[in-house]
Every structure is written in C-alpha cells, then in structure tokens.
Amino acid sequence: MKTLTMKFGGTSVGSVEAISNVVEIVRSEVENGNRVVVVVSAMGGVTDMLVETVNAAVRGDKWEYQKLADRIRDRHEDTIEALMEPGDARETILKKIDKLLDDQIKLCEAVGILGERTDRIMDGIVSFGERLSSRMIAAIMQEHGVNAKQFDATRLLLTNDNFQDADPIWDGTQARIEKHVIGALDEGYVPVITGFIGSTADGTITTLGRGGSDYSAAIMAAYSGSDELIIWTDVDGVMTTDPRIDDRAQVLPTVSYQEVGELAFYGAKVLHPKTVQPIIELDMPVRVRNTFNPTHPGTLIQAESEAIATIIKAVTVVRNVSLLTVGGRGMIGVPGIAGRAFGATARAGASILMISQSSSEQSFCFTVPENKAVDVRGSIEAELTEEINSRDVDSVVIQDDVVIITAVGSGMRGTPGIAGRVFTVMGNNDVNVLSIAQGSSECSISFIVSEEDTERAVVALHDLALETVRSLS
Ligand code: ADP
Ligand code: ASP
Numbered sequence: 001m002k003t004l005t006m007k008f009g010g011t012s013v014g015s016v017e018a019i020s021n022v023v024e025i026v027r028s029e030v031e032n033g034n035r036v037v038v039v040v041s042a043m044g045g046v047t048d049m050l051v052e053t054v055n056a057a058v059r060g061d062k063w064e065y066q067k068l069a070d071r072i073r074d075r076h077e078d079t080i081e082a083l084m085e086p087g088d089a090r091e092t093i094l095k096k097i098d099k100l101l102d103d104q105i106k107l108c109e110a111v112g113i114l115g116e117r118t119d120r121i122m123d124g125i126v127s128f129g130e131r132l133s134s135r136m137i138a139a140i141m142q143e144h145g146v147n148a149k150q151f152d153a154t155r156l157l158l159t160n161d162n163f164q165d166a167d168p169i170w171d172g173t174q175a176r177i178e179k180h181v182i183g184a185l186d187e188g189y190v191p192v193i194t195g196f197i198g199s200t201a202d203g204t205i206t207t208l209g210r211g212g213s214d215y216s217a218a219i220m221a222a223y224s225g226s227d228e229l230i231i232w233t234d235v236d237g238v239m240t241t242d243p244r245i246d247d248r249a250q251v252l253p254t255v256s257y258q259e260v261g262e263l264a265f266y267g268a269k270v271l272h273p274k275t276v277q278p279i280i281e282l283d284m285p286v287r288v289r290n291t292f293n294p295t296h297p298g299t300l301i302q303a304e305s306e307a308i309a310t311i312i313k314a315v316t317v318v319r320n321v322s323l324l325t326v327g328g329r330g331m332i333g334v335p336g337i338a339g340r341a342f343g344a345t346a347r348a349g350a351s352i353l354m355i356s357q358s359s360s361e362q363s364f365c366f367t368v369p370e371n372k373a374v375d376v377r378g379s380i381e382a383e384l385t386e387e388i389n390s391r392d393v394d395s396v397v398i399q400d401d402v403v404i405i406t407a408v409g410s411g412m413r414g415t416p417g418i419a420g421r422v423f424t425v426m427g428n429n430d431v432n433v434l435s436i437a438q439g440s441s442e443c444s445i446s447f448i449v450s451e452e453d454t455e456r457a458v459v460a461l462h463d464l465a466l467e468t469v470r471s472l473s
C-alpha cells in the first residue's frame, strides 16, 4: 500500500470529460489499495475570471462582475448536472455552489463601495475558484463510488500575511495536515483539498501566488506521509520547451529537482517554482503526467540527474520583464553600490530574476517584472542620490520589451563550450544578446533578448536541446 498525493490542474478539472478522467484515475488507485490525497485547482479560466470580478468591482461595474459570477456558476452547475444524477446529493452541492457565489458577489460589492483593491481582498475573492471546484469534485467522486471528503486548505495550510504570495508556516502546517489529512486517510477517506490557498493564524484567507496549487500539493505530500507526488496536467510531462512555442517539444523521461527548479524559476509554467522545495529533503519522487493521456508514464522528477551526458535539456522563456542598468564611471571606487541598489529593489517589492555585471565594473544590469520597473528605478535613484549628484553614478536606465531565455541542463557543469555553442547559435540566427548570466550551479545559462526575437531564439536553442534528446534515443 502506498500513499499518493495527486494534484489536478485547471484544465484537468475544467470540463466534464476531464473530471471523468480524474474520477477514474483516483478510483483505480483506491481499488489498487493505495491511499490517495487529492489537491485541486480551480476550473481552468475561473481564477482569471475572479480577478476580473475584482477589477470590475473597483470600477463600480456591478453588471460586469455579476455577469462573470453567473458564468462561473453556470460552468459548475452544468458540470454537476452532467456528472450527477438528479437527487438529494445533487441538490445539496448545487446549493453550496450557489451560496459560495452569493458570498463572492457580496465581497465584490464591498470592493465596489471601497473603490480599491487590496491584496488581502484579492486573495479572499480568488480563493473561491478552488473552494468551488473542490466541493464539486468531492461530490462527483462520492456519486461515483469514491469515499471523498472535501477540505478547505484554510484549515490546513498556515501562512504568513504576505497576501498574493504567502509563505507557509511550516510547524503549524505540519501539525494540521497530520491531524486532519492523515486522520481522514486513516478513516478511509480520500481527502479532496483546495490548492492555491491557505490562511493566516487569525483565519484570513491567503494565496500562494498564481499557479500555486502545485506548491500546495507538494506541501500536502510532504506532511501526509506520501510516497509520491503526481502532478496531473494537460501535457505528457516536462518537455524540452513549451509546446505552445515549438510543437516539436518532446517529453523528458527524467529531470532532477535542481533542473526542474531552474526550469520553473525561468518560466516553464508546467510547475510552480517552489514545488520541489518541500519534498527535496524527503527525496520524494514527483511525476508530471497527462490527465488526458493517463497511460503515458510522464516525467519522473528525482534527486539525481540522469548520468548520461545530457547537455541542454530544455529551453524556457520569461516574458514581461524589464532590464535595468545602473552605470557610471565613478562606480569602480565606491563599494557597495550593487548591494544598495538591490536593497532598494527589494524595498520597491520587486524580485530579481537575473543579474549581470560587466567586467569593467562600470555598470551592472538586472531584470525586474515590467510593471515594477519604474518604481524600482525611483527607489534606486533615491538610495543613490549622493552618488548621482556627485556623478559617480550617472543613470538608471530601463529597457522594456525584453525577455529572458534560459537553457537548462545539469550536464553543463564541467562540459566546456556549451555557452559558446549557445551564443554561436544566437549569432547565426541574427539574435542580438543584450546580457548574459550563468547560475553558479552551472545548471543553466540565461540571457536577455529583445521581445521580438523570442520565437527565433527559442526555436534555434531548442534545436540544440533536441539534438541532445536524439542523441539519447
Ligand atoms: P495546470 O493548470 O495543470 O497547472 P499549467 O497551464 O499551469 O497547467 O501548466 C501546463 C502548461 O505549461 C502546458 O500546457 C504548457 O503549455 C506549459 N509549459 C511551459 N513550458 C513547459 C515545459 N517545459 N514542459 C511542459 N509544459 C510546459
Ligand atoms: N487557480 C490558481 C491559478 O490559476 C492556482 C493554480 O491553478 O495552480 O493561478
């Protein structure tokens, strides 16, 4: 007997067909004698719609947020009606859905009165996606013979109050999951838990950030004594690049924790960047599999990188970033400018994905999310006012419309010439590289190119990755 934590993403719970597959996948594991913990996302597109309801409420557009809430209600109702027979169970769940959406509208009304959105109210409102889907799926599972029991992770996942991007408080979370989730498993239930959300000690709802259900599932897996975490999604596994950019993308049979961490950090949406954190120490295997193609073995994520000489395994893109350059001839002699600039960046609430310094020390550059660039520049200029006045630092320049491209593969470590190959390929394809950085782990190389070069750069670099895959098979 094994304990498996299975996370089903938005597309995997987004339609009647998908949910039928989910029920089958879970039921067959239970029939095999395994214990299963289920973590679900909101139905695909619902979180975006909930964000829109908040925006509409801020504008005072009552008609718009009610229309969106109705669409969300219809999707859940239609799904329930397709997958449950008429009767008490169906009436009960339909009423619950209705009641939740009434509460959601009330929150929108409150936002409308205040006329502003806070991160806190945003989390409260977007949490409805998972609260709706988990109740719906648990009811459908019960109807189909799975002994499901719904949980809101607000009871399980204790977080700080960093709304929109909350961090778990580990000890409290562990105790709650052990008590409620392991308790339910011991009683023979299949817990069906909301992904994405948690709550502060005083019970206010938080979220782990967009795409955060993967992270929720890893936390549930870590503390429920699971033997394996399975991320069920809408592609066959972790691929050599986003198949939406290059349809030649191939599934990678295995990747290491470190490689997948790097892939996710640098934009591969298939996993939330924090997913592997809770399970690395436990050495727990993770699989990424396709709900719509359940016989495919998917990708196995584990501690070891495959010993074969893989070089570039995958190519990723981060969009919507700006490149900031801090420069000035007087900087050479002034210690600590970079440190102060990064401190100022953090104070502006921006995280840095990539940093690069020219060898002359006359400038350094780094990327921040595009929507934070102007604030970050202001914050750095305030911090370095003296140096700017004395002309040691002469400017903080923002360059918009750039992307970060990353080549990932732990085989880069100790293999000379990879960077050379990467940049030769860029040169041969007329892609102008604006800045370069290599992680100290030597597991990835990142560089900045102009947004208009994205596809060309990815496809060219992906050719190199595919060469690697071909040479393995
Ligand atoms: P879910 O709703 O199941 O969490 P997501 O949409 O968040 O699914 O993530 C799956 C998507 O990630 C895929 O449909 C694919 O387009 C995208 N993706 C980006 N990069 C990769 C990659 N390297 N491998 C696989 N999928 C990727
Ligand atoms: N529903 C949330 C989102 O769309 C969380 C998730 O799906 O992982 O971001």
Ligand code: MG
Pocket (backbone or CB within 6 Å): 009, 211, 214, 269, 270, 271, 272
């Ligand atoms: Mg996702």
